[in-house]
Amino acid sequence: MAERMLQFVRLSQQTPDKRDAAERRDDFGEIYQRFTAERAAEQSSRCSQCGVPFCSVHCPLNNNIPDWLKLTAEGRLEEAYEISAATNTFPEICGRVCPQDRLCEGNCVIEKGFDSVTIGAVEKYITDTAWDMGWVKPPTPKQEVNRSVGIIGAGPAGLAAAERLRLRGWKVTVYDRYDRVGGLMIYGIPNFKLEKDVVLRRHAQYAEAGIEFVLNCAVGQDVTLDELRQKHDAVLIATGVYKARDIGAEGANFSGIVPALDYLTASNREGLGDAVPEFESGALNASGRRVVVIGGGDTAMDCVRTAIRQGAASVTCLYRRDKANMPGSLREVKNAEEEGVRFSWLSAPEGFEGDAEGAVSGVRAVRMHLGLPDATGRQQVEPIANGGFLEPADLVIKALGFDPEDLPTMFKEPALTVSRWGTLKVDRRSMMTGVPGVFAAGDIVRGASLVVWGIRDGRDAADQIEKYVAARAATPALAAE
Incomplete structure (x- = not known):
């Protein structure tokens, strides 16, 4: 092992420099600076190169993190990029948006006592450098094969599958109802976390590699699922989940109460x-x-x-649990607090007040306290008697999560079966739906989740599609169906 590793005993953790909160409030630019070559090598050298790398174990993609940290510490960046890209379709995006504090960094073995290695920042540095140096190449196959796949959805899962199959010589066509490629990466995630040219350059690269994109195309309206099945050897549904969860409280119909995705999409557009x-x-x-x-x-x-x-007069976040129990990244909470967001912990909405014109004027809420754990081990929340209060508001944004749309109805294909949560049912091994040759991956199967899980599911689905089509080709009776 190179002597330059295991430096956590003498080097402290340092994250990339962060722009001052007063400055970053005024624009949508990314808030973290890129590591310098020296800083990236130094922070990578803190890795302990442990025998059981829990960072990799807890990464949905099982990225070979200790390997590319060691190569970065040694200045071998092109090799580090090749190792990173071997398991991750979009390492530059995961380095920006993954909740590393809950995944790789949160499970780093030196975390207790020495602070974890800054894995995400190094991952971003490696791939941004690779783009600058021209090491990131289009997924151009060495040999074309006479196989075709239609992919519904140009988000993380769909693009990951498209890249993997195109690299193996498949003709790949991606259909998406929106006018840009990227799904929630383009319209859901703000620029201060993921600048849009990072996503758009992948679109350009994939188009250069021969992947065809059919945008503004709604399956079920502009083309039917049956038509796609006739055109392609296999179809992958990777639409994600876009239906906003609602709150059935009194006054929820006042104007000025909007779903989170509508709000974020408008800002990104x-x-x-x-x-x-x-x-x-x-x-x-x-x-x-x-x-x-x-x-x-x-x-x-x-x-x-x-x-x-956007210059709001005030911004308050209402959450029914406390800070320690929130599902979001604590790193993001810290950034929000620095920028002037006020958090009202242990507060649950009960209803809404409105003015004479029918516009929202406030949120009626009640103070909560954490009670006994439920069957999952998570503490239940219970209202405090006489704990009601009014939070003044001119704009209320509902960020309560997302549910699947009714795809069997949208696609006019009743043979697509769904779970009790509305997600598509698939065979867990083959990833195929109840419709022969139609596969599904990502949030539409898993439920609303992370970009990194979408990538994992898309890559796995590509492997299963290839196995299915090869088996049909090798079995005349199946091929004739």
């Missing part, structure tokens, strides 16, 4: 230069308004930090 009437009218613009965001996940953090940058 405006940043991309699109005409967004709802933003211009103020319906989805927080400028000068008292904003209350309901929820405690990463989407809620995206909303509160976006509202700050």
Whole structure:
């Protein structure tokens, strides 16, 4: 082992420099600077190169993290990139948006006592350097094969599958109902976490490699699922989940109460230069308004930090549990607090107040306390008697999570079966739905989850699609069906 490793005993953890909160409130640029070569090598050298790398074990992609940390510490960046890209379709995106504090870094063996290795920042540095140096190549196959796949959805799962199959010589066509490639990476995640050119350059690279993109195409309206099945050897459904969970409280129909994704999409479209009437009218613009965001996940953090940058008069996050029990990244909470967001912990909405014009004027909420654990081990929340209060608001954003849309109805294919949560049912080994030759992956199967899990599912689905089509080709009776 190189002597330069195991330096955690003498070097402290250092994260990339972060722009001052007062400065970053005024724009949507990414808040973290890139590591210098010296800093990246230094921080990589803190890795203990442990025999059982829990960082890899707890990464959904099982990235070979200790290997590329060692190569970075030795200055062998092109090799580090090759190792990173071997298991991860979008390492530059995961380095930016993954909740490393809950995954790789949170399970680093030196975390207790020495602080973890800054894995995400090094991952971002490696791949950004690779782009700058021209090491990131389009997934051009060495040999074309006479096989075709249609992929519904241009988000993380769909793109990961597209890249993997195209590299193996397949003809790949990706269908998406939106006008840009990327799914929630383009319209759901704000620029201060993921600047859009990082996503758009992947689109350009994949198009150069021969992947065909059919945008503004809604399956079930512009083309049927049956038509795609006739056109392609296999079809992959990777639509994600976009249906916002609602809150059935009194006054929920007042104007000024909006779903999180509508709000974030308007902001991202405006940043991309699109005409967004709802933003211009103020319906989805927080400028000068008292904003209350309901929820405690990463989407809620995206909303509160976006509202700050839009010039909101005040921004408050209502969450029914405490800070230690929130599902979102604590790193994002810290960034939000620095930027001026106020958190009202242990607060649950009960209803909404409105003015004479039918616009929301406040959120009726009640103080909560944590009770006994439920069957999952998580503490239940219970209201405090006489703990009601009113939180003034001109704009309320509901960040309560996402559910699947009714795909059997949308796609006009009743043979697609769903779980009790509305997600598509698949065979857990083959990843195939109840419709022969139609596979599904990502959030539409798993439920709302992380980008990194979408990548994992898309890569796995590509492998299963290839096995299925090869088996059919080798069995005349199946091929004739």
